[in-house]
Amino acid sequence: MNLHEYQGKELLKSFGVKIQEGIVAHTAEEAVAAAIQMKELYNSGWVVVKAQVHAGGRGKGGGVKLAKSPEQAGEITQAMIGMQLVTPQTSAEGKLVRKVLVAQDVFYPGANEPKEFYISILTDRGRGGNVIVYSPDGGMDIEKVAEETPERVHTEFIDPLLGLRPFQAQKVAFAFGLSGQAFKEMVDFVQRLYAAFLGSDAAMFEINPCLKTSDDKIIAVDAKVTLDDNALYRHKDLEAMRDTDEEDPSDVEAQALDLNYVKLDGNVGCMVNGAGLAMATMDLIQLSGGEPANFLDVGGTADAQRVENAMRFILKDKNVKAILINIFGGIVRCDRVAQGVVDAYKKIGDIPVPVIVRLQGTNADIAKKIIDESGLKVMGAVEFQEAADLVSKVLAS
Numbered sequence: 001m002n003l004h005e006y007q008g009k010e011l012l013k014s015f016g017v018k019i020q021e022g023i024v025a026h027t028a029e030e031a032v033a034a035a036i037q038m039k040e041l042y043n044s045g046w047v048v049v050k051a052q053v054h055a056g057g058r059g060k061g062g063g064v065k066l067a068k069s070p071e072q073a074g075e076i077t078q079a080m081i082g083m084q085l086v087t088p089q090t091s092a093e094g095k096l097v098r099k100v101l102v103a104q105d106v107f108y109p110g111a112n113e114p115k116e117f118y119i120s121i122l123t124d125r126g127r128g129g130n131v132i133v134y135s136p137d138g139g140m141d142i143e144k145v146a147e148e149t150p151e152r153v154h155t156e157f158i159d160p161l162l163g164l165r166p167f168q169a170q171k172v173a174f175a176f177g178l179s180g181q182a183f184k185e186m187v188d189f190v191q192r193l194y195a196a197f198l199g200s201d202a203a204m205f206e207i208n209p210c211l212k213t214s215d216d217k218i219i220a221v222d223a224k225v226t227l228d229d230n231a232l233y234r235h236k237d238l239e240a241m242r243d244t245d246e247e248d249p250s251d252v253e254a255q256a257l258d259l260n261y262v263k264l265d266g267n268v269g270c271m272v273n274g275a276g277l278a279m280a281t282m283d284l285i286q287l288s289g290g291e292p293a294n295f296l297d298v299g300g301t302a303d304a305q306r307v308e309n310a311m312r313f314i315l316k317d318k319n320v321k322a323i324l325i326n327i328f329g330g331i332v333r334c335d336r337v338a339q340g341v342v343d344a345y346k347k348i349g350d351i352p353v354p355v356i357v358r359l360q361g362t363n364a365d366i367a368k369k370i371i372d373e374s375g376l377k378v379m380g381a382v383e384f385q386e387a388a389d390l391v392s393k394v395l396a397s
């Protein structure tokens with residue numbers, strides 16, 4: 001699950017990470033009020049208006065704008081809300097802007113130049129632990145830095161048993177060329193950031209830019225946060241931050257139905273219990289000359305209701321030319337699933353594509369009989385190869 005910038009910053013702040021402060025606004029009037037309040041709270045004469053959408057690269061797409069007065073903040077907000085923001089990270093249509101963050105301007109002049117750094121934290125599956133990725137060349141061109149001067153992007157592996165050790169946080173501060181107060185602040189920043197990452201069960205943090213202000217403070221100016229969906233159950237406060245407006249509607253619906261669904265571009269819909277069998281089934285479809293239209297794991301309890309939900313879901317995809325249901329009955333009995341398929345079929349009514357059902361395991365033979373005798377346009381199979389042949393046959397006809 002992804003968070004908006006303002007939500008990510010809230011999370012960071014709760015772990016004591018310093019952030020660029022801001023107030024969310026949904027209208028021009030709210031933005032004017034927010035800008036006035038930023039002045040009162042943080043003596044921030046100028047503010048930046050930042051579009052809140054789940055996409056990066058907003059600066060490049062006109063989604064981050066400096067306002068020199070509350071009135072100007074209102075005008076910018078007026079233009080930004082309701083626009084389709086196109087950035088290098090969105091589709092060509094862009095993303096609808098529903099709210100903005102009116103943030104303090106942190107690039108104010110002072111004794112030193114402000115400087116932008118890059119810090120992210122993510123899990124390196126290969127090495128079995130988290131890594132901190134950092135670069136002294138943060139800001140809007142980090143992709144270019146990674147491509148043209150990869151030696152300026154560093155990785156620090158964190159041993160899961162030892163945790164982040166102080167020297168590792170110092171290494172980051174050294175690489176940024178910091179000294180004195182800024183060095184100390186950066187070490188503290190990295191340590192708190194890592195604590196926030198662990199404490200929120202995050203999958204990814206990206207702070208770009210992490211800024212050294214002209215008076216040597218270290219703050220997170222941007223926060224891109226992805227949380228681990230499987231750990232959300234123990235973070236109800238974070239789970240409540242979900243913004244379904246930003247997510248793909250079919251993903252949202254699948255989640256509500258507790259289906260593990262990923263849409264793909266092929267022509268054979270599939271419904272399977274268990275992720276491993278689902279992957280194998282997708283291979284099978286490919287080998288039979290089809291292309292999987294989706295990944296769908298209905299989970300361990302493939303009862304009639306779930307089969308029906310999944311079937312309706314698959315049928316929404318107009319590219320689907322056939323449906324392959326592949327269920328292994330271990331604990332779940334195949335005859336029950338078969339009855340579920342027949343019931344779902346009758347309930348949905350007219351299913352315009354052939355359905356192939358392969359049931360294997362407990363009571364598989366009874367299940368095949370139920371399918372074969374149902375009088376419906378459903379083809380039963382017991383062996384994997386049989387199912388594959390039926391898919392080929394259906395696609396060829």
Ligand code: GDP
Nearest residue numbers: 056057058059104105106107139140208209222
């Ligand atoms: P992104 O483009 O979606 O990653 O949005 P960011 O929040 O990272 O902002 C993009 C850029 O806007 C930053 O790299 C800064 O250069 C600039 N920016 C952000 N906050 C401020 C600010 O307070 N003052 C000024 N002058 N520029 C800012």
Ligand code: MN
Nearest residue numbers: 057208209222
């Ligand atoms: Mn950014």
